[in-house]
Amino acid sequence: MIEPAAQPTPDARAGPRLLVEALQRIGVSLAAYLPDEWLEPLIDAVERTPAIRGVRIAREDEGIGICAGAFFGGTRAVLITQNSGVLLSGNAIVGCAMLHHAPFLLLVSYTGSISDRRFYQINKGRATEPVLQALGLRYAIVEEPRQIGMLEDLAAYAYQSAQPAVALLGRNVLGV
Amino acid sequence: MQQRDAMKVLRECVSDDDVVILGIGSPNIDWLALGQRELNFSIFAAMGLAQSFGLGMALAQPNRRVLVMEGDGGVLMSLGAIASAAEQAPPNFKHFVFMNRSFGATGNQPLPNAMHLDLAAAARAMGANGCHITSMDELQRQAAHLIREPGYVVVSIETDQGVLRDFPPAMHPPLPIQQRARFLRAMGLEQ
Numbered sequence: 001m002i003e004p005a006a007q008p009t010p011d012a013r014a015g016p017r018l019l020v021e022a023l024q025r026i027g028v029s030l031a032a033y034l035p036d037e038w039l040e041p042l043i044d045a046v047e048r049t050p051a052i053r054g055v056r057i058a059r060e061d062e063g064i065g066i067c068a069g070a071f072f073g074g075t076r077a078v079l080i081t082q083n084s085g086v087l088l089s090g091n092a093i094v095g096c097a098m099l100h101h102a103p104f105l106l107l108v109s110y111t112g113s114i115s116d117r118r119f120y121q122i123n124k125g126r127a128t129e130p131v132l133q134a135l136g137l138r139y140a141i142v143e144e145p146r147q148i149g150m151l152e153d154l155a156a157y158a159y160q161s162a163q164p165a166v167a168l169l170g171r172n173v174l175g176v
Numbered sequence: 177m178q179q180r181d182a183m184k185v186l187r188e189c190v191s192d193d194d195v196v197i198l199g200i201g202s203p204n205i206d207w208l209a210l211g212q213r214e215l216n217f218s219i220f221a222a223m224g225l226a227q228s229f230g231l232g233m234a235l236a237q238p239n240r241r242v243l244v245m246e247g248d249g250g251v252l253m254s255l256g257a258i259a260s261a262a263e264q265a266p267p268n269f270k271h272f273v274f275m276n277r278s279f280g281a282t283g284n285q286p287l288p289n290a291m292h293l294d295l296a297a298a299a300r301a302m303g304a305n306g307c308h309i310t311s312m313d314e315l316q317r318q319a320a321h322l323i324r325e326p327g328y329v330v331v332s333i334e335t336d337q338g339v340l341r342d343f344p345p346a347m348h349p350p351l352p353i354q355q356r357a358r359f360l361r362a363m364g365l366e367q
Contacts, residue, residue: 030235053235055264057228058256065228065257066235069197072217072356073236074365095221096229100352162356 015145015173016041019107020049022148023078026155028052028105030070032063033080038109041175043080060085064092067164068102076155078105083112083128086166093135093164101162105155110141110168132166139166142173177312179274179335180206183245185315186272187211189323190243195233195363199226199246201281202338203274207245208349214362218349224253227271231261234269237363241268243323248275248332249287251295255302258330262304267326271299275308276337284337299330306330 019042023031031046032055033039047054057063063079070077079085086093086108096102111118112125132139138157140150151167158165179202187210190196198204198218208216217233219226230244251258251273261269277290287293299306305327309315315333322331343349350358360366 030232032232055231055235055260057260059254061225062228062231062254062257062260065222065225066232066260068225069229069232069234070236071232072229072359072363072365073195073233074363075232075236077232077236092222092225095223096219096225099221100219101356 013175015148015175016045018145018148019151019173020045020052022151024049024051026105026152027076028078030055030066030075030077031080032057032066032077034060034063034082034085036082036109036111038111038171038174038176039080039082042107046080059088061089061092064089064097067104068097068100071102071104076104078107080107082109083124083168087124087127087131090131090135093137097164098136102164103158103162104164105151105158106164106166108166108168109174110170113168113170115171128168137164137166139168141168141170143170144172148173177315177333177335179203179276179338180209181312182274182315182333182335183207183210185312185319186323189320191241194241194243195237197226197230197233197242197244199223199244199250201247202340203245203247204349205340205343205347206338209347214358217359218355220349220352224250226250227254227261228257230269230271231257231264231266234266235264238266238268241270241323242266243270243272245272245274247280248273248277248293248295249279252287252293255298258299258304259302261328262302265328267328269328270323271330273330273332274335275332276335278337280338281341283341296330296332304328304330306332308332308334310334
């Protein structure tokens with residue numbers, strides 16, 4: 001019998017707030033995002049942060065263009081999306097962001113990862129890391145709130161390498 | 177109307193401080209053929225991304241005009257991005273769409289339902305200001321106003337099909353790494 005997924009601990013519910021605090025330390029002032037069940041608390045926390053301008057988008061690859069354009073305008077931006085958005089945005093990532101050397105962070109809900117337990121996300125989860133590797137994007141898996149400091153390392157990596165970098169966020173860190 | 181002639185009219189109304197973002201294909205080639213500007217930025221390999229790049233730029237640089245020039249194929253590919261831009265509506269953002277109703281860079285194959293597309297109307301349907309320009313007279317009358325008057329607007333311009341598919345050999349665009357350095361320097365930004 002399959003056990004129901006564990007409920008998030010109080011510590012895990014702090015994740016979205018801690019993620020937004022990390023974004024502010026990184027100097028992010030623009031966030032493009034498309035909703036996802038797992039991302040709702042994070043997007044809600046972003047929308048309650050006046051220092052970060054939120055941009056709702058209709059399709060994830062728009063966010064790649066917005067973040068790249070913001071970089072060339074002197075603004076640090078982040079794209080918040082489900083991993084489906086990464087799978088959709090392959091051409092935008094290589095043809096817009098990477099070709100033009102535009103660094104920014106992608107905060108990506110890692111649906112279909114082991115803790116997900118939804119059958120319809122399985123293939124998405126399995127494809128995500130190989131696709132990131134094939135694109136040549138550096139990524140870190142952030143599962144627990146205590147690992148959120150990795151975001152600052154990842155941002156440093158992105159801006160020093162002049163390429164985007166990806167944080168794959170598990171459900172515990174997203175507080176869902 | 178030839179695209180390059182339309183661009184000449186727009187070029188006269190663009191000031192040195194304006195950022196001009198160029199979508200892939202002939203808009204890129206024709207605009208760069210009109211002369212170098214430090215604040216041109218060419219999107220080389222991502223069709224349909226120029227307007228989103230422009231939106232990010234316009235939000236990051238609210239005190240600078242940002243113009244996007246791209247083909248109708250790219251806009252058709254990412255129509256929803258107009259809704260995203262219309263919600264933000266940066267007053268410094270001007271989106272010019274050249275409507276040759278074809279995929280020019282690959283040999284002028286027609287866009288789907290090419291002759292019935294009205295992207296300015298599509299922009300209006302998504303809550304943006306949209307206008308369609310069909311003649312040189314009209315463009316000359318309106319260009320300065322469309323560029324200089326604050327307000328997000330999508331301007332589609334009816335143009336003829338072109339013949340160029342790629343940059344002519346004599347006209348090498350900068351490599352992206354060179355463009356990056358030049359553009360950031362011209363913007364006064366740290367690299």
